Amino acid sequence: xxxxxxxxxxxxxxxxxxxxxxxxxxxxxxxxxxxxxxxxxxxxxxxxxxxxxxxxxxxxxxxxxxxxxxxxxxxxxxxxxxxxxxxxxxxxxxxxxxxxxxxxxxxxxxx
Amino acid sequence: xxxxxxxxxxxxxxxxxxxxxxxxxxxxxxxxxxxxxxxxxxxxxxxxxxxxxxxxxxxxxxxxxxxxxxxxxxxxxxxxxxxxxxxxxxxxxxxxxxxxxxxxxxxxxxxxxxxx
Numbered sequence: 001x002x003x004x005x006x007x008x009x010x011x012x013x014x015x016x017x018x019x020x021x022x023x024x025x026x027x028x029x030x031x032x033x034x035x036x037x038x039x040x041x042x043x044x045x046x047x048x049x050x051x052x053x054x055x056x057x058x059x060x061x062x063x064x065x066x067x068x069x070x071x072x073x074x075x076x077x078x079x080x081x082x083x084x085x086x087x088x089x090x091x092x093x094x095x096x097x098x099x100x101x102x103x104x105x106x107x108x109x110x111x
Numbered sequence: 112x113x114x115x116x117x118x119x120x121x122x123x124x125x126x127x128x129x130x131x132x133x134x135x136x137x138x139x140x141x142x143x144x145x146x147x148x149x150x151x152x153x154x155x156x157x158x159x160x161x162x163x164x165x166x167x168x169x170x171x172x173x174x175x176x177x178x179x180x181x182x183x184x185x186x187x188x189x190x191x192x193x194x195x196x197x198x199x200x201x202x203x204x205x206x207x208x209x210x211x212x213x214x215x216x217x218x219x220x221x222x223x224x225x226x227x
Contacts, residue, residue: 097214
């Protein structure tokens with residue numbers, strides 16, 4: 001079992017602010033790190049999949065980095081909008097089909 | 112719109128009932144998953160089917176019985192559940208991860224189960 005921790009647990013930001021949160025893990029013994037976005041009453045949706053140390057991915061105003069040597073990934077949101085309000089889940093996938101999820105960071109963007 | 116469909120969205124059952132949760136996907140994915148999620152906790156893996164065969168059972172009690180009738184369908188049969196089994200049950204699918212696919216999960220919206 002891979003222990004995945006996310007911080008902070010929840011976050012409130014003003015519209016237009018930029019923000020970031022962290023996914024940390026104790027081991028580099030995994031195949032990929034995934035970020036998912038989960039809006040209330042909807043299904044979790046994949047944002048990024050990262051596999052290599054130093055990976056950086058970007059989709060619009062959202063980006064993510066991976067540091068496997070120090071055991072963390074950051075998710076950044078630039079210029080937060082109310083529609084960014086969601087829970088952001090981080091998950092590690094091993095070489096099989098097992099995903100280990102963190103508890104998520106709940107983001108609320110205040111208009 | 113999610114491409115993984117789960118029914119029912121809500122289910123209330125007694126401890127002596129037998130019910131089933133259903134999941135369907137038409138993306139040609141060959142891996143399908145059941146996750147259980149309780150409030151403020153991460154989704155916990157229960158079962159994985161790969162090419163319609165059960166490949167992972169994370170020591171789930173036998174009162175939960177998965178079934179994969181074909182590559183598009185995944186069921187979770189429920190019998191003699193306990194109130195602590197009340198949770199959100201998420202189904203997901205992915206391309207087979209044994210190759211070079213990204214392996215990202217496509218989730219349904221979940222079935223909210225309440226056991227009285």
